[in-house]
Amino acid sequence: MTTFVLVVVxxxxxxxxxxxxxxxAAAKKRGTRGAAFELAIATKLRSSVxxxxxxxxxxxxxxxxxxxxxxxxxxxxxxxIAVSQLGPEQRKSLAELxxxxxxxxxxxxxxxxxxxxxxxxxxxxxxxxxSQKDIPLLSALVHDQNAAVMSAAAGAIxxxxxxxxxxxxxxxxxxxxxxxxxxxxxxxxNHAPAATEVVVAELQAExxxxxxxxxxxxxxxxxxxxxxxxTVSFASHPDAEVRATVARALRSCFSAEAVxxxxxxLExxxxxxxxxxxxxxxxxxxxxxxxxLQRALNDESWWVRFRSAxxxxxxxxxxxxxxxxxxxxxDGYASDMAVVVGGLxxxxxxxxxx
Amino acid sequence: xxxxxxxxxPWASAPISVMxxxxxxxxxxxxxxxxxxLILSVPQLRRHWRISDDVNLRTLRAADVIPPISxxxxxxxxxxxxxxxxxxxxxxxxxxxxxxxxxxxxxxxxLQRLIDAYDLFRVPAAYPSVISxxxxxxxxxxxxxxxxxCIDKVNGGKGDALNAALNAARYPYVLAVDxxxxxxxxxxxxxxxxxxxxxxxAAVGATIRISNGSTIQHGRVIxxxxxxxxxxGIQTVEYLRAFLFGRLGWNSLGGGLIISGAFGLFKxxxxxxxxxxxxxxxxxxxDLVVRLHKYLRKTGSRDVITxxxxxxxxxxxxxxxxxxxxxxxxxHRGLIATVLTHRDMxxxxxxxxxxxxxxxxxxxxxxxxxxxxxVGYVVFGVSLLLGIASLKxxxxxxxxSLGYGFLLSLWAITLEEISFRRxxxxxxxxxxxxxxxxxxxxxxxxTVLYRLKAFPKYFRGDMSWGVMTREGPRAKAAVTGATT
Numbered sequence: 001m002t003t004f005v006l007v008v009v010x011x012x013x014x015x016x017x018x019x020x021x022x023x024x025a026a027a028k029k030r031g032t033r034g035a036a037f038e039l040a041i042a043t044k045l046r047s048s049v050x051x052x053x054x055x056x057x058x059x060x061x062x063x064x065x066x067x068x069x070x071x072x073x074x075x076x077x078x079x080x081i082a083v084s085q086l087g088p089e090q091r092k093s094l095a096e097l098x099x100x101x102x103x104x105x106x107x108x109x110x111x112x113x114x115x116x117x118x119x120x121x122x123x124x125x126x127x128x129x130x131s132q133k134d135i136p137l138l139s140a141l142v143h144d145q146n147a148a149v150m151s152a153a154a155g156a157i158x159x160x161x162x163x164x165x166x167x168x169x170x171x172x173x174x175x176x177x178x179x180x181x182x183x184x185x186x187x188x189x190n191h192a193p194a195a196t197e198v199v200v201a202e203l204q205a206e207x208x209x210x211x212x213x214x215x216x217x218x219x220x221x222x223x224x225x226x227x228x229x230x231t232v233s234f235a236s237h238p239d240a241e242v243r244a245t246v247a248r249a250l251r252s253c254f255s256a257e258a259v260x261x262x263x264x265x266l267e268x269x270x271x272x273x274x275x276x277x278x279x280x281x282x283x284x285x286x287x288x289x290x291x292x293l294q295r296a297l298n299d300e301s302w303w304v305r306f307r308s309a310x311x312x313x314x315x316x317x318x319x320x321x322x323x324x325x326x327x328x329x330x331d332g333y334a335s336d337m338a339v340v341v342g343g344l345x346x347x348x349x350x351x352x353x354x
Numbered sequence: 355x356x357x358x359x360x361x362x363x364p365w366a367s368a369p370i371s372v373m374x375x376x377x378x379x380x381x382x383x384x385x386x387x388x389x390x391x392l393i394l395s396v397p398q399l400r401r402h403w404r405i406s407d408d409v410n411l412r413t414l415r416a417a418d419v420i421p422p423i424s425x426x427x428x429x430x431x432x433x434x435x436x437x438x439x440x441x442x443x444x445x446x447x448x449x450x451x452x453x454x455x456x457x458x459x460x461x462x463x464x465l466q467r468l469i470d471a472y473d474l475f476r477v478p479a480a481y482p483s484v485i486s487x488x489x490x491x492x493x494x495x496x497x498x499x500x501x502x503x504c505i506d507k508v509n510g511g512k513g514d515a516l517n518a519a520l521n522a523a524r525y526p527y528v529l530a531v532d533x534x535x536x537x538x539x540x541x542x543x544x545x546x547x548x549x550x551x552x553x554x555x556a557a558v559g560a561t562i563r564i565s566n567g568s569t570i571q572h573g574r575v576i577x578x579x580x581x582x583x584x585x586x587g588i589q590t591v592e593y594l595r596a597f598l599f600g601r602l603g604w605n606s607l608g609g610g611l612i613i614s615g616a617f618g619l620f621k622x623x624x625x626x627x628x629x630x631x632x633x634x635x636x637x638x639x640x641d642l643v644v645r646l647h648k649y650l651r652k653t654g655s656r657d658v659i660t661x662x663x664x665x666x667x668x669x670x671x672x673x674x675x676x677x678x679x680x681x682x683x684x685x686h687r688g689l690i691a692t693v694l695t696h697r698d699m700x701x702x703x704x705x706x707x708x709x710x711x712x713x714x715x716x717x718x719x720x721x722x723x724x725x726x727x728x729v730g731y732v733v734f735g736v737s738l739l740l741g742i743a744s745l746k747x748x749x750x751x752x753x754x755s756l757g758y759g760f761l762l763s764l765w766a767i768t769l770e771e772i773s774f775r776r777x778x779x780x781x782x783x784x785x786x787x788x789x790x791x792x793x794x795x796x797x798x799x800x801t802v803l804y805r806l807k808a809f810p811k812y813f814r815g816d817m818s819w820g821v822m823t824r825e826g827p828r829a830k831a832a833v834t835g836a837t838t
Binding site: 002003005006009010013016017020021023024027028031035076083084117120124127146147148150151152155176177178179180182183186302303306339340341343344345347348351352 | 404405407410412413419420421475477478479480482495500524546549550551552553554744746747749750753754757758760761764765767768771772775778780783
């Protein structure tokens with residue numbers, strides 16, 4: 001019995017070991033060749049890239065060379081060149097030249113593959129070669145079930161997006177992973193007028209708190225006065241998360257309504273809202289909020305006291321005076337925080353306020 | 355051949371034979387579990403490999419959509435290396451990060467070197483003290499690097515220093531690093547990959563590699579090499595095995611129990627919720643991750659503890675047996691403390707896969723393996739001498755323990771060659787193969803012995819860190835772990 005076990009175990013290990021050495025040798029050879037091949041390709045493409053950058057051609061030579069490469073290599077090289085070496089115009093010109101090349105068509109056709117990594121490759125290439133006719137593909141990829149595909153496709157939104165796609169993206173923002181949502185919101189800045197219309201319309205319809213939060217964040221990212229103005233009415237929303245999101249957005253909303261809303265939110269029942277409101281009144285330079293900020297210096301939350309003190313420090317001489325008064329007041333909480341913030345340098349205050 | 359002794363005590367034959375069989379079954383089961391982790395790591399590696407893309411990383415960096423990170427750096431008596439270390443942390447590629455250095459009561463010129471190099475000035479304590487720590491003597495900011503914060507405090511140990519840094523951290527994610535860790539420039543960007551995969555992340559672990567033998571310039575590993583000396587060389591193989599499939603395989607099983615204290619990302623809110631690091635432990639990292647697992651389970655959180663293989667940090671391995679002994683004994687003592695402290699997790703379905711698989715593996719596998727292996731050497735030695743076990747039986751033991759271990763090392767090297775290929779020369783590959791071969795003859799038995807030393811030390815209540823001496827370019831002086 002022992003002999004049998006010994007033979008089986010020994011034989012299995014020897015076979016396995018020989019097989020592993022074989023795989024290892026093959027991997028070593030493949031890896032060395034692969035690295036040399038990629039280096040040779042990059043060197044070969046260099047003169048064509050230079051011709052495009054110097055305006056000697058529109059990218060015809062580079063497009064021709066890419067067509068001769070294996071599809072995966074061509075895609076990787078194109079993306080690398082476009083992202084790190086070309087300006088927007090050169091990139092657009094090259095995209096137009098390669099868009100209808102068979103290798104590009106085949107890669108983009110992977111957008112409907114069952115394998116997520118193939119869809120991701122299509123989404124990545126779309127970031128460079130996106131055209132009007134790719135909107136249906138982009139629409140599918142930005143709402144893919146795999147977050148990595150959604151993330152890869154987000155950059156292409158900035159190039160082309162029609163009203164229907166923008167509406168679809170905005171409506172589904174709250175369901176996305178936070179990183180993907182932020183990528184999509186940033187890409188929508190390239191379509192700010194259309195996106196603003198959608199945000200304003202969507203905020204008027206009845207929504208769940210998480211949807212409102214996503215819309216308010218988008219309004220803040222777009223930074224358009226109309227979109228930001230549409231968020232102010234949610235400052236009195238019953239959900240604290242919504243009020244906190246609005247308070248954060250108010251920082252860039254320069255209107256009388258926003259100022260009033262920020263002042264009211266300083267008295268909110270939730271500390272996150274009060275802290276965000278303190279930042280908002282600082283950003284909006286609301287001198288009238290100084291008494292409320294002084295009261296907030298003995299708030300039960302450390303963060304509200306800290307934000308309020310920083311806000312006072314940013315409100316000119318009147319704010320500094322209020323801070324100095326608080327520093328010598330009998331209220332221990334207020335004086336401690338006033339001393340802390342009063343002792344910070346200007347750059348430290350700016351850093352901490354960011 | 356049998357010895358007369360056996361004829362006097364014939365009853366010894368049966369129990370020794372049973373023990374020999376138990377040891378063989380145990381080693382077979384343990385190594386088979388490692389093999390399972392290896393198999394589970396392959397799809398994980400493919401997944402990360404597909405998404406890993408330099409162009410994508412550049413886009414990510416420009417997009418500023420990934421969460422900001424506070425880098426926490428506890429230091430103790432690191433005057434020779436601290437300035438270069440901090441500079442390397444400040445120059446990491448990431449859209450938004452801050453570096454919080456904690457001088458944990460150094461008795462040398464660590465703080466003064468920082469003050470001089472970064473033009474530090476005292477600022478008021480503009481941070482809430484959420485977690486209590488040893489007294490803070492002062493907070494400093496830099497006139498030349500807005501991202502740098504320095505805290506000078508009374509010595510309280512690494513966990514205590516990390517807690518002080520945690521109190522001052524402004525960003526939602528914190529990265530705990532050792533001051534002597536060399537982090538690759540784009541490691542933070544790669545560490546952020548789980549966010550792109552849409553995962554809600556409680557903690558992310560990453561790969562640690564051995565820097566001995568590599569070319570290092572300005573706090574970065576320029577060219578990776580395997581050290582020619584056997585002690586650091588064998589550790590290079592060990593680390594490949596541990597990180598490339600040991601930790602990656604756990605992703606498929608609900609996350610492992612270890613995120614290296616030298617390089618691990620955590621959601622700040624969770625660390626505050628569990629009370630931060632335990633100052634009294636000698637391995638603060640495993641204790642923290644176990645408590646985090648517990649907390650996530652208890653609160654029903656869906657956030658994950660995951661491992662990403664390609665962000666790399668480099669650490670210097672011990673080059674002498676004395677230092678290696680101290681390190682391995684301390685690691686094992688920490689493991690014993692953690693397992694005994696959290697023994698309620700053992701086979702507890704309330705903690706899901708962690709309670710039913712991960713924790714029992716660490717308790718019955720990692721913790722007990724040196725004991726069983728040592729018993730195996732003794733039992734087979736005695737059995738052979740007394741003629742109880744045959745030579746064939748002893749060979750089976752060697753095959754299932756040492757042979758199996760060698761095969762796992764071989765596969766770790768193969769995975770490395772297929773995926774990351776950090777060691778590009780044939781000489782390095784041959785050295786890895788050589789060290790994986792000789793590991794079983796002497797080195798492995800010594801590490802078993804070192805780990806065994808942890809048991810009496812733990813039960814004596816000894817919680818000292820011991821002394822770690824460094825020889826690398828950034829640490830010419832002796833560097834000790836923080837003393838408690």
